[in-house]
């Protein structure tokens with residue numbers, strides 16, 4: 586299991602947090618998503634054999650947020 590932390594901007598409320606958790610959590614191979622609204626830190630635990638960080642970034646961008 587790998588873990589990556591992404592810097593996400595554009596999240597303003599717990600609804601945004603829930604959206605990011607949902608879209609990243611929907612990527613196959615992702616087992617855990619933790620979001621800290623105040624810092625914009627999104628930590629993703631995933632199986633590197635199934636998922637790639639580029640997929641998380643794409644999912645977050647598709648949901649309307651920016652990934653540093």
Ligand SMILES: [Cu+2]
Pocket residue numbers: 596597598599600601602
């Ligand atoms: Cu929001």
